[in-house]
Amino acid sequence: MENLLLMSHCVFPTPDIIRTSNFYEQKMGFKAERYLGSDEPHICLYRDTTEIILTKTNGQKVIPNRDLYGYGYDAYFITKNHEKLQEEFMGSKVKIVRPLENTDYNNKEFVIEDIDGRWIGFGIKIG
Numbered sequence: 115m116e117n118l119l120l121m122s123h124c125v126f127p128t129p130d131i132i133r134t135s136n137f138y139e140q141k142m143g144f145k146a147e148r149y150l151g152s153d154e155p156h157i158c159l160y161r162d163t164t165e166i167i168l169t170k171t172n173g174q175k176v177i178p179n180r181d182l183y184g185y186g187y188d189a190y191f192i193t194k195n196h197e198k199l200q201e202e203f204m205g206s207k208v209k210i211v212r213p214l215e216n217t218d219y220n221n222k223e224f225v226i227e228d229i230d231g232r233w234i235g236f237g238i239k240i241g
Contacts, residue, residue, distance in 0.1 A: 123165040124189045128176060128230050131157055131168050137229035138166065141206040164191055176230040187225065188232035199236055200224045216240060 128134040131150070135157045138144040144159040144166070159166040166189075179186035193199055196214050203226055204210060211233060212225035223237025 121163070123167055125167045125169060126176075126189075126230070126232065127169045127171040127174075129171045129173055131155070131170050134168055134229055135159065141208050142203065143206075176232065178231050178233060180233060181231075186233075187235045190235040190237070192238050193236045194238060196222055196224060196236065196238075 126134070135146050135148070138159045139146055142161070144161045147158045147160070149156050149158070155170060157168040159168065179188050200210065200214050209227040210224060211227050212223075214222070214224040216222050217237075220240055221235075221237045222240045223235050225233050225235045227233055
């Protein structure tokens, strides 16, 4: 069967697009391309083969999935070198809310909290 879907990008609305972009650049190693003068202002954040698109909330607060629904991450990125990435984030003082572990759903993962309160998982299926 032909693969029709190639990859996905996260879209994160945020009340302060510059502040959030700075966090991802300075703490998490992303590079930013700013399109603030476009009809729909946004910033694209790139790291390796991933992309996050920041959009404006017009002042509304970000409400993470765990607050809206009782549980759940707001994004999940697949990675193979968990230890190195977690160490990098710890060195940058990114808040680790769940350290690296094997989950009961057979993933090896860790979870961070971003500057807007989103929980983002980094992991991969094991076994």
